[in-house]
Amino acid sequence: MKLRTVGYYFRETFRSVRHHSWMTVAAIITVAISLFILGIFSLAVVNANQVATGLVSELEIAAFLRVDTPPEVVAQVGDAIRRVPGVQEAILVPKEEGLQQLAAQFGEQHDLLQALGGVNPLPDYYRVKAVAPDRVESIARSIERINYVESVNYGRDVVGRLLEVAAWVQWLGMAAVVMLAVAAVALVANTIRLAVMTRAREIAIMKYVGATNWFIRWPFFLQGLFLGLVGAGVAVVCLYWGYNWVIARMQLALPFLPLVTGQEIVLQLVGLLVLLGMVVGSLGSLISVRRFLQV
Amino acid sequence: MIQFYNVTKIYPTGVYALRDCTAGIEKGEFVFLVGPSGAGKSTFLRLIFREELATRGQVLVGGRSVSRLRPREVPLLRRQIGVVFQDFRLLEDRTVYENVAFAMQVLERPSKEIRQRVPRVLQMVGLAARANIYPQHLSGGEQQRVAIARAIINTPPILVADEPTGNLDPDTAWDILQLLLEINKGGTTVIIATHNREIVDRLQRRVIALGQGRILRDEAKGVYRREA
Numbered sequence: 001m002k003l004r005t006v007g008y009y010f011r012e013t014f015r016s017v018r019h020h021s022w023m024t025v026a027a028i029i030t031v032a033i034s035l036f037i038l039g040i041f042s043l044a045v046v047n048a049n050q051v052a053t054g055l056v057s058e059l060e061i062a063a064f065l066r067v068d069t070p071p072e073v074v075a076q077v078g079d080a081i082r083r084v085p086g087v088q089e090a091i092l093v094p095k096e097e098g099l100q101q102l103a104a105q106f107g108e109q110h111d112l113l114q115a116l117g118g119v120n121p122l123p124d125y126y127r128v129k130a131v132a133p134d135r136v137e138s139i140a141r142s143i144e145r146i147n148y149v150e151s152v153n154y155g156r157d158v159v160g161r162l163l164e165v166a167a168w169v170q171w172l173g174m175a176a177v178v179m180l181a182v183a184a185v186a187l188v189a190n191t192i193r194l195a196v197m198t199r200a201r202e203i204a205i206m207k208y209v210g211a212t213n214w215f216i217r218w219p220f221f222l223q224g225l226f227l228g229l230v231g232a233g234v235a236v237v238c239l240y241w242g243y244n245w246v247i248a249r250m251q252l253a254l255p256f257l258p259l260v261t262g263q264e265i266v267l268q269l270v271g272l273l274v275l276l277g278m279v280v281g282s283l284g285s286l287i288s289v290r291r292f293l294q295v
Numbered sequence: 296m297i298q299f300y301n302v303t304k305i306y307p308t309g310v311y312a313l314r315d316c317t318a319g320i321e322k323g324e325f326v327f328l329v330g331p332s333g334a335g336k337s338t339f340l341r342l343i344f345r346e347e348l349a350t351r352g353q354v355l356v357g358g359r360s361v362s363r364l365r366p367r368e369v370p371l372l373r374r375q376i377g378v379v380f381q382d383f384r385l386l387e388d389r390t391v392y393e394n395v396a397f398a399m400q401v402l403e404r405p406s407k408e409i410r411q412r413v414p415r416v417l418q419m420v421g422l423a424a425r426a427n428i429y430p431q432h433l434s435g436g437e438q439q440r441v442a443i444a445r446a447i448i449n450t451p452p453i454l455v456a457d458e459p460t461g462n463l464d465p466d467t468a469w470d471i472l473q474l475l476l477e478i479n480k481g482g483t484t485v486i487i488a489t490h491n492r493e494i495v496d497r498l499q500r501r502v503i504a505l506g507q508g509r510i511l512r513d514e515a516k517g518v519y520r521r522e523a
């Protein structure tokens with residue numbers, strides 16, 4: 001390609017875009033919608049993962065000892081817990097403290113111990129912290145096997161379900177994105193096919209005069225790229241506003257959720273969306289020009 | 296420059312347009328291709344610039360087999376050949392000047408060169424005064440000249456013209472022929488498919504006569520029809 005031809009390519013591209021303005025708008029909207037939905041799914045997945053890991057990392061394991069554990073064994077169990085690989089610390093919560101905590105929850109007017117007939121039914125338990133969230137499960141299983149440990153409790157269910165949901169969202173998102181991407185490519189291809197068709201005669205003449213395929217392709221390629229880029233731009237702007245709006249409301253309603261805030265995440269998405277827009281656009285254009293070059 | 300070796304062309308419809316044609320055209324020749332309608336003249340020309348491919352046999356241009364060119368070499372072949380189509384194939388939404396300049400733009404010629412050369416060639420075909428007019432406002436003879444100007448603008452070594460005098464009055468037809476002879480004097484190989492008996496007989500140039508797809512005659516100083 002020669003530099004002086006670049007001007008020609010851009011003029012031709014512009015001519016085509018102007019000539020088929022409605023199809024152009026439709027193609028841009030399709031690309032934008034597809035990328036917008038891709039963006040929504042990405043944000044949902046990122047947030048679900050973030051919330052899940054946030055919960056996991058604050059997670060502690062509660063290892064309850066049997067009620068009949070002799071007092072002198074309690075410390076030994078503690079040592080055994082601390083020897084489990086991946087355990088950062090293990091703090092004993094004696095049954096008296098547990099009862100106090102329980103009483104605090106019921107309110108101070110009740111004398112809980114008295115209500116229970118003077119016998120503390122609670123077991124001693126250890127609050128165990130893991131060095132890393134992904135160790136929690138294996139640690140819990142190891143502790144379970146230690147003598148005098150009655151049961152182990154951690155937020156397995158909540159976290160597990162959350163991660164499961166995140167995985168589902170991810171799959172669903174991917175499927176939706178693939179379908180939408182195909183639709184977007186098809187619409188871009190259609191728009192450009194229209195542009196190519198109105199110029200089929202011109203293209204045939206160009207070929208007989210000795211134009212190379214790329215000389216003919218470039219303006220359409222640029223048109224596809226243009227559709228993709230503008231579509232991506234629209235999607236990014238909508239995502240940015242939409243996401244910030246949602247986040248602002250979510251943080252009012254559920255302030256404890258560790259959501260990813262707008263700026264950082266959308267900025268990371270921009271690159272991906274723009275790249276995808278360009279791929280969709282240029283793919284669409286190459287598909288539609290192909291047939292007309294067989295002269 | 297151009298060689299046909301046992302060329303047969305069968306269209307997808309099953310029509311035999313050419314049968315076992317063998318002929319050679321040298322550099323700088325001026326050749327008439329004659330024959331009744333449907334004889335295969337246009338097909339003969341189309342095989343040269345590869346609008347169609349031979350079903351059997353070989354067509355060589357500049358020593359290269361046209362059917363064995365790689366896709367990226369096809370444009371290079373076509374740059375060797377200026378084509379004047381039977382139906383002109385001008386672009387309606389471009390002026391005479393733009394139609395001719397188009398053929399140079401497509402080859403990525405510098406715009407300065409285009410600005411200099413296009414007026415000169417329009418002058419040569421007698422259309423200098425019509426440069427800014429759209430093709431639909433031109434007479435048939437004028438459109439014919441635009442088509443010729445576009446075909447020669449890049450000075451190809453071969454010029455192929457399909458019925459360049461069809462539908463023209465005898466005087467205009469003769470003017471066009473003079474123009475093609477002029478171009479041939481410059482060293483361009485010129486091949487013309489025509490029905491115009493008067494011109495063929497008058498010029499006494501090489502004649503290849505086709506009939507039902509076969510080469511019936513190939514004579515150095517031929518006429519339109521050899522009476523039996």
Ligand SMILES: Nc1ncnc2c1ncn2[C@@H]1O[C@H](COP(=O)(O)OP(=O)(O)OP(=O)(O)O)[C@@H](O)[C@H]1O
Nearest residue numbers: 306307308310312331332333334335336337338339
């Ligand atoms: N694209 C095509 N598809 C099918 N058949 C074709 C095609 N082009 C030409 N033919 C047939 O091939 C034969 C030769 O056609 P061609 O156009 O080469 O003749 P011609 O000598 O140029 O005729 P004319 O003087 O009318 O232009 C004819 O029978 C025609 O019907």
Ligand SMILES: [Mg+2]
Nearest residue numbers: 336337381457
């Ligand atoms: Mg013909």
